[in-house]
Amino acid sequence: MLDLGWSELLLIGIVALIVVGPKDLPVMFRQLGRFTGKARAMARDFQRAMNEAADEAGVKDVASDLKNATSAKKLGLDKLKDAASEFEKWQPGDAKVAKDGVEKPRGPETAKMTEERAEQARLIRERSAQVASDRIAKEKAAEAAAAETPASEPPAAETPAPETPASDKTT
Known part of the structure; x- marks a missing residue:
């Protein structure tokens, strides 16, 4: 409420003692105590009336709806986290691991498909x-055939074409 330290309270007490006097000081403190009590009672009544008005207007329902809307559990995010953790733990293999860590055999169709794929991979x-x-x-x-052919004979593809005589040429 008021941010008064011990030094401020002491100063106020000294000023009150000087201004009011030592005879009337207890009466003044009694009146001050009654006044603060009445002010606190009025504040409590006001707070209670505001809470009742808010209840009638449905503010608590709206607040609970907002709280539920921001709740990870209500949105299903907890299930998403569970699925993600299961995916991280997943290891490919012949057996399916349940949540409790016990291996369960695969179904007959899955086992049949696994065997077919393994056979195809082997083939x-x-x-x-x-x-x-x-x-x-x-x-x-091809290397052995190339090594067996003698080096003196040129390959058939490399035989030169016969030249035409110079007399057949027209100038």
Whole structure:
């Protein structure tokens, strides 16, 4: 209410003692106490009346609605956090891990699809290895054929074309 320290109260007491006098000082303090009591009672009544008016106007309902609107739990953000934490904990594998940490086997369709995909991946790896080994064998055969041809014979593609005699040329 009033921000009075001990030094200010002492100064007020000394001034009151000088102005009012020592005989009338207790009477004045009694009257001051009654006045402050009445002022506090009026403030309590006013506060109570304002609260009742606010209740009648529905301010508490609006306040609770606003509180619920800003609540993470009411908005479903707690479920979103749970889902995000489950996603962070997720590890791909053959078994599904439940919330309690116990592994549960996958359903028959999921297991069947997993086996089919594993078989397809194995076939792709085998076919890729076969194609690579065939390519390497062809390259080695081409190198061996190039090493067997004698160096004195020019390749067929590099044979020069016959020249025409100079007498056939017209000037």
